[in-house]
Amino acid sequence: MCLYTMGKFLMKRLPIELERSIIIHNVMRYSSSSSKPFESIPGLSSLPIIGPIHHFIPGIGSVGLRASFFELSKVLFEKYGSIVKLDGLLARASMVILYEPDHFEQIYRSEDSVAPSRPGFDTLVYYRTKLRKSTYDGVYGLTTAEGMQWRDFRTKVNPALLKPKLVKLYTPVLEEIAKDMVARLTMLKNDTYLQENLDLEITKWSLESIAVIGLGSRLGCLEDNLSEDHPARILIKCSQDIINLSWKLEFFPSLWKYYPTSNYKKIIKTFDLQWDTSAKFIEEARRIINGREHNIPEEDKSIIEKLLDIDDRVATMMANEMLLAGIDTVAFTTVALLYNLATNPKVQDKLREEIRLPEPKNRYLKACLKESLRLYPVIPANLRRTTKDHFVAGYHIPKGVDVIAPNEFLSRMDKNYPRASEFIPERWLVEKSDPIYYGNCHPMVTLPFGFGVRSCIGRRIAELEIEVFIKRLLNDVKVTWEGPPVQVISRVMNSFKKPYYFKFETAH
Incomplete structure (x- = not known):
């Protein structure tokens, strides 16, 4: 000392x-x-x-x-x-x-x-580097790559995902999605359905938002009566199944490395389904880009279009990971923020006052998000x-x-x-x-987006999605919580125990 x-x-x-x-x-x-x-x-x-x-x-x-x-x-x-x-x-x-x-x-x-x-996760690493090696062809993404393979991939995708201009480019379309989501919540506000399915509805909004940023087009996640076989619904289920199965295979005794257990077979099928489903969306985005009859300015290109200009395989992998890792994380963070605002009505009122200013600076909104992430980080x-x-x-x-x-x-x-x-x-x-x-406080205590060069590459995008949605929601809606304190469950990442006791009412 x-x-x-x-x-x-x-x-x-x-x-x-x-x-x-x-x-x-x-x-x-x-x-x-x-x-x-x-x-x-x-x-x-x-x-x-x-x-x-x-x-x-x-x-x-x-x-x-x-x-x-x-x-x-x-x-x-x-x-x-x-x-x-x-x-x-x-x-x-x-x-x-x-x-x-x-x-x-x-x-x-x-x-x-x-x-x-x-x-x-060992299962995903094995899947990408051994079982489906020919599909991934040495490009393993940010979630599984290590060493210089990871560094090379991160270096290529950084320019497309970390530019401050992302805020200016995507805010208008994210506002449209937020408006649609608020309308859907308003329609469902008195329905007991939300007690068990609010996380699903928020995840639909999250997927719709990340898709428009990553692929440049909407998927239709917020349609009424979204069928179980809709590609967007499949992606959501795949993401949730991968989390649950990874929890069982990675954190509990399992012999999948020695012979194919039941859960191992399930997760391999889920990996395949997630990849095949996201690939269809990626190919559609590529078709639209290639069919365009005129060039657009660099600053107006979607993330996948910018990445396609650099490396086709990297573009496909990054888009796939955004559709996998970028939906449940944003959904949990958004629900956590809603809970904190619902259980602290004076804070919510103060935030609403800021939101309704002619030219809001969003300082209090950003502080609310930071404080919520301190108490309820995804990881x-x-x-x-x-x-x-x-x-x-x-x-x-x-x-x-x-x-x-x-x-x-x-x-x-x-x-x-x-x-x-x-x-x-x-x-x-x-x-x-x-x-x-x-x-x-020591600067290393609260690290919701990780640390150093391996910190979350999607931080700016996630914050933008959440801020746009919360501004639209609280401008029109008052959020309350009428139940016992929320309970957190950790299954790889944090989640909330159901039911949800939110109430959504018209704000004055």
Whole structure:
């Protein structure tokens, strides 16, 4: 600690990022000579082959089966402290959960080089790189690619997805979709159907929005009585089935690597169906682009059109991943924001006042979204797989270990945010001298879009979709919640336990 303090004193005139890097390097070098072995990190005991799985058996295990990763993080923290080891299960990598942001920052920054490792699901990796290798032809996308393959793909798609002009280009059409969605919610507002299906309706809106951005055309997701065999409905079901099946295959004992289990067969069929269905939409977008009789300005091209100019295979893969990973994530974030606004009516009224200004700046809207993401992130934790040795918290963490940052749990701790469990958008707007100012918290605590070069490439698009929809909805509609507090369930990503107790009424 003395070394750390000395480093801060000597580096206080340097930029904060350089300061952090130098201090972390010095602390790591100092710690390497006095660290305890990896095996001595506190954590759940393990059995041969099955690892610590017996601790999670309901009614028998010391931890039990928890509904959310937040609850699991809380139990392990209270039981073992600020660093917890979970040995690998059935040949999977061992995990270390770090509860001190300085500790996982040390590792994340050290690993944040050209292509930091964040492994995808084994089933999807196997599907793309082995089972359907000829289809993907070495282009594995952002969800499964690693190393320089990932870096090459990300470098190609960055210009099309990260330009600020996206806001100007897509806002008008997203406003049309939001208007249609508000009309649909207004029509269904007194229907008990929404208690069990609000997430489906919001997901339809999310898919319609991401499709118009990625493909340049609407899919018709918001039509009345959308049939089960409609391509848009198939994509939604595929996305949900992939999440549920991945949860069973990746986080519970499964022998799919040794023989094709029932769930393995189901997920392979679902991967095929998702790819084939999205490919039809992509081919239709390509047909429209190729059939155009005139050129359009570069700034008016859809994302897939920009990517087709660069690399045909990359364009197809990126569009496919947008239709897979970009719908449930946005839907959950939107429902979470609606819940926070419904249960905090004064905040909702204040936001509505901003929205109705002649030229709204959206500052309070953006603060509401940030605060909602702090409390209800889509992904409850971040992960990096170590590519080298690390020495942190007095322990040696070797290469090949998954280092977990339990960001949702940390974001709800009062030691990190005053009144952490409360929805207070003002914490993102107040002066630095205010006790609730968000900047008083360690910058690594809340990372809803990930960290570093592997942070979410769709952040700007997701925020735009949500902001446009919330502005349109709250201008016309008052949202209330008439039920018990919402409960979160973690199945790969967070979701809400049904039913939903929203009420939608005309706003005055």
